[in-house]
Amino acid sequence: MDMDQRDTNTNLPPMTMSVAVPAIPASIRNKNGLAWATRLRIVAIVTFLTGASGFLFLPEELKSLILMPSMLILFVLMLVATHQLEKLVGERDDYERRLQEMAFTLCEKNSNLKQLVQIDPLTQLLNRRGLEKALSVEVSRAQRMELRMFAILLDCDDFKAVNENHGHAGGDLVLQSMATNIFRSIRPTDYVSRIGGDEFIAFLIEMEEDEAGRVAERIRASIAESPAVFNGKALPCTASLGVAELPANVQSIEEVLTLTRQALQSSKTSGKNSVTISGLHGAVIGR
Numbered sequence: 001m002d003m004d005q006r007d008t009n010t011n012l013p014p015m016t017m018s019v020a021v022p023a024i025p026a027s028i029r030n031k032n033g034l035a036w037a038t039r040l041r042i043v044a045i046v047t048f049l050t051g052a053s054g055f056l057f058l059p060e061e062l063k064s065l066i067l068m069p070s071m072l073i074l075f076v077l078m079l080v081a082t083h084q085l086e087k088l089v090g091e092r093d094d095y096e097r098r099l100q101e102m103a104f105t106l107c108e109k110n111s112n113l114k115q116l117v118q119i120d121p122l123t124q125l126l127n128r129r130g131l132e133k134a135l136s137v138e139v140s141r142a143q144r145m146e147l148r149m150f151a152i153l154l155d156c157d158d159f160k161a162v163n164e165n166h167g168h169a170g171g172d173l174v175l176q177s178m179a180t181n182i183f184r185s186i187r188p189t190d191y192v193s194r195i196g197g198d199e200f201i202a203f204l205i206e207m208e209e210d211e212a213g214r215v216a217e218r219i220r221a222s223i224a225e226s227p228a229v230f231n232g233k234a235l236p237c238t239a240s241l242g243v244a245e246l247p248a249n250v251q252s253i254e255e256v257l258t259l260t261r262q263a264l265q266s267s268k269t270s271g272k273n274s275v276t277i278s279g280l281h282g283a284v285i286g287r
Contacts, residue, residue: 123179131193153260177228
């Protein structure tokens with residue numbers, strides 16, 4: 001215990017001793033122990049003061065007889081009080097440790113809950129809610145820094161047939177494989193989300209149009225060349241992709257879907273397993 005946390009009695013009459021009595025920490029809430037220790041302190045102080053006031057007027061022979069027993073009594077009282085105080089301090093430390101553990105557990109559970117709310121459990125990508133949050137943050141940054149933004153909307157070609165031929169277990173593996181290939185094809189600063197079913201969106205910031213097209217093509221090729229394996233057999237899979245530049249004032253995933261949907265449909269109708277890039281206002285400008 002620091003010295004500034006002690007009550008030091010220094011205003012005693014001459015020929016007496018000064019004893020530092022430890023203060024009871026305010027954080028201790030054990031009322032019974034606190035009251036008991038306080039009473040002991042009061043007894044010790046009163047004993048000091050009473051003995052000190054009368055000690056000087058006693059004959060020398062009585063002083064020698066009284067001094068040692070008095071000191072012994074005071075010593076015992078202080079030992080008892082100190083023991084009780086140490087016990088209370090130990091209890092306080094234990095309570096603080098338990099509170100810290102509970103706070104850590106609470107933070108961990110909050111973090112896990114946040115993940116559950118924003119992460120798709122099947123693919124471990126962002127879900128729609130998670131992408132909405134990322135979009136709001138990155139759009140604000142793009143507006144401040146005048147950065148260009150692009151979105152890539154893609155879905156699995158003939159995914160219904162995959163579920164029909166291999167069951168939902170096979171379909172889940174295909175979606176997980178697609179998610180892995182998309183994630184590996186983008187930069188660490190980009191975002192990718194599964195927004196439902198077999199549809200995914202990649203959100204790219206600080207990028208030019210030709211580079212966004214190359215990212216989309218890299219995703220398409222990775223999915224086509226890296227099929228999922230189910231029961232020892234490869235499940236061939238392709239994806240159609242639509243790329244669109246986003247306006248600076250884009251605010252929601254629905255707006256992103258509206259801007260990229262036409263390009264995606266163009267890829268579907270042109271034979272699937274392809275990439276279509278649309279202009280800022282939806283006109284198809286490249287394939």
